[in-house]
Structures are given as C-alpha cells and as structure tokens.
Amino acid sequence: MSPLPDHFTVSDYLIQRLYEVGLRDVFTVPGDYVARWFDYIDDKARNPDTPLTRIGCRSELEAGYAADAYTRLRGVGCAAVTYGVGAFSLVNPVAGSYVERLPVVAISGSPGTSSTDRPFARTYKILLHHATGNYRADRDAYQHITVAAEIIRDAAHAPAEIDRALGLALAHKRPIYLEFWRNLWDAECARPQGALAVPKLATDQAAVTQAAAAAASAIKAAKQPLFWAGIELQRFGLQDAFKALRDQTGLPYVTSLLAKSVLPETAEGFVGTYTGPSSDYTTYQTVGSADLLLVTGDLLTDDYEGIVEADFDTMIVAYDDTVRIGAATYSAVPLAAFLTALADALKDQPAREPWATKGPATIDPDYKPFPPELVTYARFFQRMETWVDADMTLVPDESSSMYVSCNIPVNRANGFVSQAAWGAIGYASAAGFGLSVADPNARPVVFAGDGGFQMVAQTVSSMAHYGRNPVVFVMENAIYGIEQALTNSATYTDDEPFNAYNKIPKWDYAAFARALGAKAARVSTLEHLDTVLAEVKADRESVWLVQVVLPERDIPSEILRLATNTPPTPGE
Template sequence: MNPLPDHFTVSDYLIQRLYEAGLRDVFTVPGDYVARWFDYIDDPARNPDTPLTRLGCRSELEAGYAADAYARLRGIGCAAVTYGVGAFSLVNPVAGSYVERLPVVAISGSPGTAATDRPFARTYKILLHHATGNYRADRDAYQHITVAAEIIRDAAHAPAEIDRALGLALAYKRPIYLELWRNLWDAECARPQGALAVPKPPCSQTAVTQAAAHAAARITAATKPLFWAGVELQRYGLQDAFRALRVQTGLPYITSLLAKSVLAETTVGFVGTYTGPSSDYTTYQTVADSDLLVVTGDLITDDYEGIVQADFTTMIVAYDNAVRIGAATYSDVPLAEFLAALAAALKDQPARQPWATKGSATIDPDYRPFPPDLVTYARFFKRMETWVEADMTLVPDESSSMYVSCNIPVNRANGFVSQAAWGAIGYASAAGFGLSVADPAARPVVFAGDGGFQMVAQTISSMAHYGRNPVVFIMENAIYGIEQALTNSATYTEDQPFNAYNKIPKWEYAEFARALGAKAARVATLEHLETVLAEVKEDRDHVWLVQVVLPERDIPSEILRLATNTPPSPGQ
C-alpha cells in the first residue's frame, strides 16, 4: 500500500460524514478506481474517532442487498464499487432501495486526471477500461433511482457536494450516488464545518391542518375505521407516534407485508398482516368489513389492487409527503406532522371500543396429500411458528416462502425484513449478511427459494469469513414456484406440466455451503428436520445452511390463493 498523505483528504471527509450520519460498516467490491478509499478505511489510525469497517463482498448484488438490509436497521447503508462494471451491477439493488425508501449511499471511483486516465485517453484516442466512452453514463443511470447522483471532480467543492447529497438521503430516505474521480482520494480538502445539515421536506402548515381535519371528520363518521400501518413509520422513526395515536383512538390496525413488524405483533390492536387474497381469514375479513382504511405511511402495490379498486374513493393514504383522501390530495404534508395534527384533531373524540381483534394467523394445510413423513411447505412453516424466537429476524425472499412466512408471529419490532415491493429474487440471502452486521444480537433466519439463492450463493462465503451466524433455509424443489403459480397455477391443481423456463438445475446446496466454510445439512423428512433444527438453534456461532428438500409439486396454498385471486375461507 502506498503511504497515506499527512494532510486531510476527500477520503477522510467522506468517512467522517458517513460516520456522523450513523454508518459504521461499508460493503465493498474492489476495483482500481475505488481501491484507494479502501486504504483509508482499513487504516485504523487514520480516522480513530470515526472508524468504518470494510466488509468485502463476492459481487455487487451482494454488496447492494447487504447495504439495503443494513440501512433498514441502522438508518443508512453504504456499498462501494468501481466504475462501470461495478456501478452498473449495483443499479438493481439501488433501485430496490429507492422504491422501498432506504438511504443507501452508492460510492464509485472513476477515471480522473491522473496521467493514465482521462488526459491519456484524450491524447491517444483510446477507451479506458470499465468505461463506455460516455464518462457520464454511470451517473446518468442512477439519476432516476436516487435523490442525488453526483460526479465529484474537484476537491474544493467536494465537501459541499458530499454534504448536500447525504443530507438529501437522510431527509427523503432515498439512495444517493457519489462518483469521485480517483485522483481526489488523496486530494486535500477542508475539514467538516459544523454538523451535517439534513433539510426538512417541504411542509405546508395549511395543508397539514386541512388534511388532518378532513381525515378526522372521515374517521369520526366511519363505523369501522381501520389503520393500515406502513413502512414509513419505521423509516422516519415514527413508530411510537403511531402507537400513541392508535391508543388514543382505540382503532385496530393491520400492516402490509413490507411493513410487517413495524410494531411488535403483541401490540394491542394488531389484527394481522394483510396480503390480499393470501391473507389469513380474520385479517382479510377485517379489511373487507372496514368502511374506512387509513393508510399511514405505506407504499401500496398491486398486491392490494382488489381492495384499492373497491375503496379508492374513500380511503385515506398518507405517504411520500402527501395525503390523499378520496379524490382530494394535500401536498407538502410530512407524515410526522400529519400524525401529530390528526391526533390533535381527534383529541375530543373518545377512544373507540374494539370492533376487530387479532386473529389466529395459521399456515394453510397441504393443498394435496403428501406422504406423512415428508417435509412440505405447510409442515415446515407450521414448525417455524414455534421454532422461531424473539431474537431472530425473519428474512423471506421473493419466493414461494414470502406469503406463507408472514403468518409467523413476530413479537419484536423490526423483526421481519422483506423486499416485498421491489421483489428481486436473491435479495434475502445477501440481506441476511447485512442484517447480521447491523445487529449482531439478532440472528437472521432466511427463507430462500433455490432459484433466488443461486443468484447470490457466494454470500455464504462472506458470512463464514466474517464469523456471522445467519440461518439460511433453502426451499429446494428445482422450480421457480411462485412464477409457475402465477403463469399457470393448474400445474399444481391439475398436474399440468411445468413451463420449461421455470425449471432450474439442482444443486447440492449443503455440500456447496460446507465448501464455503458454513455448517450445513440436507433434510427431506420431518424426523430429520427436528434433529437439524435443534442443532442449528444450539449453535449460535456459525452460519448454517439447511437444504430443505420438497416435493416437486408442492406449493403453499397461500400462493395458490394469490395466483388465482381466491379469498381465504374460515379456518385459513
């Protein structure tokens, strides 16, 4: 390593501001344009009061997903990669962070003014490695999936540009992209001046007051109003404010899949996690019976198209700095101000008597007979209901496990993490790594489809290398099961053939995981599953991969109900 300079540099500035914002760890993939910044992070003497830890990842997908999950618990995440090949590979994870409102800092180094960089390319008419020829292409790719995308070219302006972008990330809970010319890593710059400024989103007090009064009138007039608690409550630290409003009003509440565990699910008034037709019966019926849905800070996706079509003209939706009440929209209304104003507008109203109570969310039974000794989705997740403990964080992938796992009770706030809106398969395994770094006391338990796992399988190596202890259950049936159900559910109900494009190759996942340094087991029977579950729970010092072999034509009934838009029946 070349010795680090004696003066204060742009690298130091970036480290100190990231630390001030709450970051402690950076997920990285090396490359020559960004590697010099890693020298600064890895030198414990360089910034002793604001140290960051660098964790090397096996791919940009892993780094981005890990940073996204880390941000869900720590309030900010960071992935650092090289120009071109690295930055473009990081686009998908950053897009997910943008959709699901997470301040992830994507950092890239790029060609600068060094003798072998831009001047050399201009003089000799050559293309620099990792470049497309358009040296703004990386930044341009990020402009629509970040709240700020900056190319930092000058050390004198670097502090202001870094501060502005970081402030926007924290204010709007969205990612940012910072691309630094590589000659700036050692360039001298000013030290931070004062605290990092975080701008406040636009706020119209008139609109806040009007929106709260309108919403309060609707709630007062409704017979069965129902709160829909959303993910912005967690992102903006408003969980206590929502809990107080719920106690004040006495109203019951549901969550979406994205916002599951926004409060501990032992909280008074909690009914269940609403996932449209795949919901448990009590939750589904409560939503159907309600005459007013009050959405507080949630992103509504097409998972909820049925209820939105039915209730669009009456429902209240507070999200993304605005409030919609039926056809009326109030702009520049931050969620925090709206919750406070709504509480004030309802202060003279007595708390409602409970009209809905928490249901007994249950796993649907097997939809067809299987030999009684085999592991199936229903039998496995039924066992998870009692195996999972409060210090575990559940992380289902976008797979056949996602909708069934939401029936597992989570008795700790922020104890369930899913990428339920963006839905990139493979997210959960790398997210388990990021969560284990963000909160070492909470053990991630990942439920991954075998297809999604194959996209980021090397993350097991990162977990083992850094001594992390997630548990990764691979639900193995060699099929993109949820895709098959959505494209042709009759495959499962009428034994029609699988679509060829939904078949995936079989792997020996347990052997693979052992080769990467993890503990592993392969189970196919309920008896063997019990033995392995006991061993996994006893061993909290190692990462475990459990290959759960399933019948090829097994699928959770919850997925079939989702695919066929079939509401649940009593008992489901």
C-alpha cells in the same frame, strides 16, 4: 499500498461524515478506481474517532442487498464499488432501496486526471477500461433511482457536494450516488464544519391542517375505521407516534407485508398482516369489512389492487409527503406532521371499543395429500411458528416462502425484513448477511427459494469469513414456484406440465455451503428436520445452511390463493 498523505483529504472527509450519520460498516467490491478509498478505511489509525469497517463482498449484488438490509436497522448504509462494471451491477439493488425508501450511499471511483486516465484517453483516442465512452453514463443511470447523483471532480467543492447529497438521503430516505474521480481520494480538502445539515421536508401547514381535519371527520363518521400501518413509520422513526395515535383512538390496525413488524405483533389493536387474498381469514375479513381504511405511510403495490379498486373513493392514503382522501390530494404534508395534526384533531374523541381483534394467523394445511413423513411447505412453516425465537429476524425472499412466512408471529419491532415491493429474487440471502453485520445480537433466519439463492449463493462465503451466524433455509424443489403459480397455477391443482423456463438445475446446496465454510444439512423428512432444527438453534456461533427438499409439486396454499385471486375461507 503507497503511504497515505499527511494532509486531510476527500477520503477522510467522506469517512467522517458517513460515521457522523450512523454508518459503521461499508460493503465493498474492489476495483482500481475505488481501491484507494479502501486504504483509508483499513488504516484504523487514520480516523481513530470515526472508524469504519470494510466488509468485502463477493459481488455487487451482494454488496447492494447487504447495504440495503443494513440500512433498515441502522438508518443509513453504504456500498462502494468501481466504475462501470461495478456501478452498473449495483443499479438493481439501489433501485430496490429507492422504491422501499432506504438511504443507501452508493460510492464509485472513476477515471481521474492522472497521466493514465482522462488526459491519456483524450490524447491517444483510446477507451479506458470499464468505460462506455460516455463518462457520465454511470451517473446518468442513477439519476432516476436516487435523490442525488453526483460526479465529484474538485476537492474544493467536494465537502459541499458530499454534505448536500447526504442531507437529501437522510431527509427523503432515498439512496444517493457519489462518483469520485480517483485523483481526489488523496486530494486535500477542508475539514467538516459543524454537524451535517439535513434539510427539512417541504411542509404546507395549511394543507397539513386541512388534511388532518378531513381525515378526522372521516374517522368520526365511520363505523368501522381501520388503520393500515406502513413502512414509512419505520423509515422516518414514527413507530412510537403511530402507536400513540392508535392507543388514543382505540382503532384496530393491520400492516402490509413490507411493514410487517413495524410494531411488535403483541401490540394492542394489531389484527394481522394484510397480503390480499393470501392473508389469513380474520385479517382478510377485517380489511374487507372496514368502512374506512387509513393508510399511514405505506406504498400500495399491485398486491393490493383488489382492495384499492374497491375502496379508492373512501381510502385515506398518507405517503411520500402527500395525503389523498378520496379524490382530494394534499401536497407538502409529511407523515410526521400529518400524524401530529391528526392526533390533535381527534383529541376530544374518546377511544373506541375495538370492533376487530386478531385471529389465529395459522399456516394453511397442505393443499393436496403428500406422504406423511415428508417435509412440505405447510409442515415446515408450521414448525417455524414455534421454532423461531424473539431474537431472530425473519428474512423471506421473493419466493413461495414470502406469503406464508408472514403468518409467523413476530413479537419484536423490525423483526421481519422483506423486499416485498421491489421483489428481486436473491435479495434475502445477502440481506441476511447485511442484517448480521448491522445487529450481531439478532440472528437472521432466511427463507430462500432455490432459484433466488443461486443468484447470490456465494454470500454464504462472506457470512462464514466474517464469523456471522445467519440460518439460510433453501427451499429446494428445482422450480421457480411462485412464478409457476402466477403463470399457470393448474400445474399444482391439475398436474399440468411445468413451464420449461421455470425449471431450475438441481444443486447439492449442503455440500456447496460446506465448501464455503458453513455448517450444513440436507433434510427431506420431518424427523430429520426436527433433529437439524434443534442442532441449528443450539449452535449460535455458526452460519448454517439447511437444504429443505420439497415435493416438486408442492406449493403453499397461500400462493395458490394469491395466484388465483381466491379469498381465504374460515380455518385459513
């Protein structure tokens, strides 16, 4: 590389501000427009007090998903790619981070003012590589999935533009996109002045008071009120505040799938993870029998359309700085302010005796008889209930494993990570890599469908290269199982044919993983599974891939209930 300049640059400024807000690692894919910034990151003597580590990824999908998962534990994450081909590939992960409220910093380099960039293109009427011809196209693509999408063209203004965007990301817990003309990486600029300013969320104190009073009145009038703990509690650091409010009121609570493990599931008052008809029986009945649902900081998706439609008029939903109580809406009411005001409005009310308690969150049995020696979804996850340790982080993909794995107890806050709202298949494997970087002491355990795994399979190489130790269970049946259940569940109940578009090519996943530097095993019987599980648990230093061969027509009963909107029965 060419020597780095002696003066303080835009690159230095960006590194120092990112370090200040908690970032320590950057997930990257190289390209000539952004590569110069990587030189600054790799030069550890350059910013000795604010060192970042560059983590090279095999694709933009991997980098984006890894940064997203990293953010869930560290509070901020970063993926850096090149212009056009890189930035457009990163759109899907950033969109997921936007939906699920994660301040991921997406960084791109773009053509600058050098003699071979924009001036050259204008003079000779040529198209620069990776460009569409509209040099604002990348930024425009990000405007609807970020809270700030900026093209930074001038070194004098770069500090203010960086600070403004980072402040908005941290305030709103949403991604930002920063595109730097590549001539700015070495451009001289001012040093950071004071701490980064994070703007306060707009707050209408009168609306906060009114919303809290109305919610308190509804709680007092209800016979069986129920808290629904949401993901904003984790994103905004409000887990302790929610726990204090729950302890103050004595009310039971459930979580959504997205917010599973927002508190340790040994916490008093926890009833279960509510996933609509795929929930366990006790959790489903508790939500259905509540006469008031108080949703604190959760994104309600169509997974919950049944309960929302039934309880819309009486539901209280606090999310995205708005509180809805029935048809009444209170704006500019941040969740933190609402929780504080609600606790104050209920301070004279004694804690209630619990009207609901947690039942056994058991894995449904096989929905049809399979030979007793074979591994099935139900038998595999029944073993997971006791195999998983407290220092493991469960990471189910958007797959047939997601709704069954939520019945595994998680007795550590933030010990379950899922992209349950955006739902991009393939997320979990790359997320497992990002989580292993964010917290090396918590071992990620990924449950991936074979279709999703094929999208980001090369992330195993990154895990091995950087000495990480995730465990990736690839559930192999050569079918997009959850898609098949949603489009034609009779395939499983009445042996109707599979939809041709849901079939997946068979891979030798274990051999593939070994070729990438991981340890691997292929299992199809319970006896072999038990042997491999013991070996994997004993080896905490290596990345492992376990290819779990399943009967083609196996599917978790939880998925069938979800697909057919069939409530659980006692024993489920």
